[in-house]
Amino acid sequence: MNTLTATDTLTLEPPAPAGDDRLAAIARGGQFDAVVHPAVDREDATLEVRDFCLWYGPKKALHHIGMRIPRGKVTALIGPSGCGKSTLLRSVNRINDLLDTVRIEGDMLLNGDSIYAPGVDVIELRKRMGMVFQKPNPFPMSVYENVVYPRRIDGERSRAALAEVCERSLRRAALWDEVKDRLQESAMSLSGGQQQRLCIARAIAAEPEVLLMDEPCSALDPIATNKIENLIDELRGRYTILIVTHNMQQASRTSDYTAFMYLGHLVEYGPTADLFRKPRLRETEDYITGRFG
Amino acid sequence: MMIHLHKEIENLKKRLLSLCAVVEDNLRQSVQAITERDDRRAEQVIGRDLEIDQAEIEVEEECLKILALYQPVAIDLRFLVAVLKMNNDLERIGDLAVNIAQRAIFLNRELPIEVPFDLNGLSEKTQTMFRLSLDALVNLDASLARKVCAMDDEVDAINRAMYDGVKAMIRRQPEHLDALIALLSISRYLERIADHATNIAEDVLYTVQGAIVRHAREFKRLPPEDAPPASVRRD
Structure with missing residues (x-):
């Protein structure tokens, strides 16, 4: 026990987790345990992603994603570029079907109806969803x-x-x-x-039964962004919203639940207020505090 | 990488540790001013309090600046909130050290008397608690912080016993009433410093674990040492 001096260093790194580092395990292609907070499971789900995998040609872009998207809530997908968040979002309305090289396993259920079952009418399915893209795409x-x-x-x-x-x-x-x-x-x-x-x-x-938003503010200035965020808040409760965002503060401001993805895996999924105050995993903490990614 | 935020936090840590060092030294000097009947030490303590007050304001301004400019989350947010709170505790410990120094100067004018309670034990325990709380802060050591919280009960017990000792002594030697009341105050100041050390330890626990442990015994919701993940799914 020594007396402190002003030159002592103080580390903010939390203790290393027991066992293997999860992100390293993911990068090696190993087994991985996602952490889902119990609050998610208590919610009624509009959309349910079940053991969903997706390949672009030989490359596996999504690995066994299991997620319940709560009804009337805003759920944000965050993660570094290439983590699969947009791929997951686009898989919900089967836009990925337009690519010949895409192959999937698993399923998604929209209010109990399979999205990927053989014989599903994709046009009818898409009528049940709304999609907002990165760049506004009004019709001429x-x-x-x-x-x-x-x-x-x-x-x-x-x-x-x-x-x-x-x-x-x-x-x-x-x-x-x-x-x-x-x-x-x-x-x-x-x-x-x-x-x-x-x-x-x-x-x-x-x-729509679910509103999908793929970085809806990334092409907008701060004032327009603020209006969209206010709008998302207004729509909360009436619509189930799934939003992909690169902006961590936007995720924390607008969403009720946040899912952190990395290299095609779901890492941690829970209430936004918990995830941004005290995530369960060191890996999530490192990402949202900018220590990697 | 949020390099700017992490640089700002590093600078804040340096300021905080520098404040800790001055407060710790002032506390030690104030106790020595009593045991060594040394007015000079007591006056030094009183003189340096302005430095502590100034440092407290600077640390608070730094915290507010970082919160406003960077909107930190998770461990960075928990650390900043904890610093804001422990900054206040450090300044209060500084004030209590001044109070002890003022009583020391008073006692030095009186004839030496037998202290009717374990003043050395109390001051050592209090200083140990304070040092350990700072060690827990430096190393973000949750188990050390819990140890500090547990020690607070021992200090409270010495403080309670002190009342009986002082009352008995006042009956026996009423001519030393003023000096005995000064000793009573010193004991109270030390006990309050121990409370502030406990607050710092609780803030360290909050930073590390993200759980507010204050009043946990009253609410019977002490968090487990290592909360397991709520539900783990095998992909």
Whole structure:
């Protein structure tokens, strides 16, 4: 027991975990135990990912992912580039099917219905989900036609019904006040942030069972980002949202649950407040505090 | 890698350890001012308190700056919150050392009397607790921090016994009333320093384990030494 001096060093590294380092084990392709907090299991799940694996050609990009996505909550997928978070998100609406080299094992269930069972009508399946991409992708048509598009292709012809869908969706997307007098203008004339909220309005016009967001703010400035984050908060409860984000602070601000992925594996999954205060795993702590990745 | 944040935290640690060193030295000097009847030491202690107060403000400003600029999470956040709290404890220990030094100066004007309780034992235990709490901080050592928390009961017991000893002595030697009351105050100051050392140890436990252990006995929710993962799935 020595008297302290100002030159003593103080290490912030927590004690090394017993046994093998999990990330090294993953990198070696070894067995790996994901840690899922019990709070996740107590939630009612809209989407259930079951022992899901995915290959791009010979490369295995997702390894036995098991996740329940809670109903009405915002779940964020975080992890370094190449960890598989976008691949997992795109597997939910089977966009990956468009690539010939993709092969999968396992399944996902949307409200109990298999997503990957043989004979599933992918078009009908995708109608049950909304997708928002990194870059806003409004269709080259009017603001109004963009929003009502999913209802039109679903056979809705009533002008009154479509007008009601348009207003309700734009209000929920916090865009109504800004575009209510410009509904017939081209969607391309809107700002980037407005275009992204328009895409969210279009996604929710179809009343999706799950809303998938792939880095929805990465092409936006801080003010537009703030509006999207506020919008996500507004949508919480009404929609189940699964969001991929590179921005850790965005994950901590917007999500109820966070899943940390690494090299195609789920590492730790639990309530965001717990994960960002005291994650169970040293590996998660190292990633979210910027000590690696 | 969040290099800027980690550099800022390193600088904060240096400031904190420097504050710890001054407070620890002031506490030791204040006790020696009593045992050696040394006014000079006591005056030094009182003079250096301004340095401690200044350092406390600097540490707090650093913490607030880091929180505002970097929004740290997980262990970085827990460490910063713990530093904010222990900074306060360190400043209070500094003030209590000044109180002890002031009583030492008073006692040095009085005739030497027999101390009716184990003053040396109490001061040694308190200083040991404080040193151990700082060692626990430096090494982020949870088991050492738990040891400090357990020692607080021993200090409380000596402090309780002290009351009976002082009361009996006042009855026997009422002419030394003022000196005995000064000793009573010193005992109380030492006991409060032990409480602050316990707070520091509890903040170390929070930093390492992420669990708030304060009042745990009252709530009967002492955390297990190593909480196992909630559920582990085999992929």
